[in-house]
Amino acid sequence: xxxxxxxxxxxxxxSETENFxxxxxxxxxxxxxxxxxxxxxxxxxxxxxxxxxxxLIRGIE
Numbered sequence: 001x002x003x004x005x006x007x008x009x010x011x012x013x014x015s016e017t018e019n020f021x022x023x024x025x026x027x028x029x030x031x032x033x034x035x036x037x038x039x040x041x042x043x044x045x046x047x048x049x050x051x052x053x054x055x056l057i058r059g060i061e
Contacts, residue, residue, distance in 0.1 A: 014022040014034075021037040034050040036043045045053060 010026045012024050024032055024034045032047055034045040
């Protein structure tokens with residue numbers, strides 16, 4: 001492995017629009033993390049935080 005190289009991560013796009021992207025990744029330790037890209041800002045969530053965020057969004061609807 002060269003410096004700056006890490007393990008291949010298994011990423012999956014959950015949903016995408018012109019300005020937003022939600023995706024998840026299986027971390028090397030086996031935990032799933034979620035990422036929400038809004039223009040040039042990325043918010044990172046662990047599973048419990050992601051579930052709470054989804055509850056918040058459902059409450060807005």
